[in-house]
Amino acid sequence: MKKENLITLLNNYRKQQKCIIGFNVNDIYDLKAVALAADEANCPVMAMTYPPVVELNSSYLCRKMVDGIQPFSKNPIYLHLDHSISVDMCKKAIDDGYDSVMIDGSQKSLKENIAMTKEVVKYAETAAGVMVEAEIGKIMGRNVVVKSDDDFLASVADVKAMVEEAGPHIMAVGIGTAHGFTPQTPKIHFDRLSEIATAIKEPLVLHGGTGIPDIDIQKSIKMGVAKLNVGTIVHTTYMKELYKEMAKDIDSAYPPYLLKSVIPKIKEVVLDRLNVVNFKSKALI
Template sequence: MKQGELITLLNTYRKEQKCIIGFNINDIYDLQAVALAADEANCPVMAMTYPPVVELNSSFLCKKMVEGIQAKTKQPIYLHLDHSTSVDMCKQAIDDGYHSVMIDGSQKSLKENIAMTKEVVRYAESAGVLVEAEIGKIMGRDVVVKSDKDFLASVEDVRAIVEEANPHIMAVGIGTAHGFTPKAPKIHFDRLSEIAEAISVPLVLHGGTGIPDADIQRSIKIGVAKLNVGTIVHTTYMKELYNAIGKDVNSAYPPYLMKDVIPTIKDVVLDRLNAVNFVPANL
């Protein structure tokens, strides 16, 4: 892949009202499922590694894993570091060949967030690596939210971090949540529209597992060019593997079990890819 290729792609996607999906992966098996779905849907994808996955395996090994799968697939698989709160982890991922990194300073002050983002952007520049930043809060994962004002991204704050730190894409808190939710999240489309009018960089929607298809499409039309999906992937993985092991735990053997588990994960990934590529008539 060419230097800066993903940056160009996301900018083009925002202009053309298209969206790439980043899927959180944990190992070679769910990565295979993502790659198979991408080829079937005929679209590029992002394979995202959450910090615990990187801490366990190293960003170097994660990159080699994607390189191995990419050699067998037709569609581009862009490797992304998701929700890293560590500048050093971002730098190591860049050194190890990641195409994209997220520096998440959303729990810090605006000043600290800008400083962290600026440092990662500067480090990534020569490698042509895309940098994602975040303003506001994505609910779930023990994130404490006291009111709408507490999690909604401020237009002024978004403009400030983009102008001062120059991230390539922005994740913004607009009401979505990580993981499964009791009911569909209330997305504040008015705030999303205000942010989209204030900045030209592509926007990122986190919490893709629980967002209705129509809301995803509406967000894409406003300026979202990247959607994150994680929980539905690893939950399907764990449930299917658990059921497969339970049939005969004494004879359970990974190569045979995963032949049945991978296609089920692939179907879930393909469903989300179809949600992005399908445009309802009323929108």
């Protein structure tokens, strides 16, 4: 198995109109499901740890978790720190061997966002090959308040300023997607995505992959999106299926037996998303 440099991989993916998925994982069990699905789909994946996971377990332990499962997987598993608002957490993750980190200053002013990103990019240069993701615009959900289109849509000028002044390797852009399940189908502003894709050469990232229609995912890939984030569908499937198994006999519930039934359910939803980005779903455009 050849593990290609992640920065090179995503730059090539943008040119080739391909996309990697970053799946938020919480422990070895959902990570195993992601690895199994990646092998069935025969493609690399990113295992992403959200800050609460890192705070609970440490970035060191998360790195060791992926290192422990990689020898059993036929495809590369890249470890990514997702939505960190802490420069120090990004630096620690880099020190502990993460392949990629996201510094999320989207709730700050543009000046502050650029400054935070620039600091992380500079630090990442001390560990060759570590990819840095930045964000412009807002991804709705998770208590993110938006007042109008102008409040959440990524400004083309701001995206260009971020890339030119801070130098992130990939750019997450707010174009109407939302984290988690949403009561209405997200309205993606493809016109803005097109403008951004024309303005910069860097691979683009879409967050909120759980609720985006398959056809919109595939359309975005053809417009420059080379990384898709998927989280909610993974952990909700995990929790719901585990609850169902526990409820059958709570007094005799034993984790290894329960997880034998739960892991295949998580794998199923992960594989479904991989089939979409690999253009193996019915939504082909």
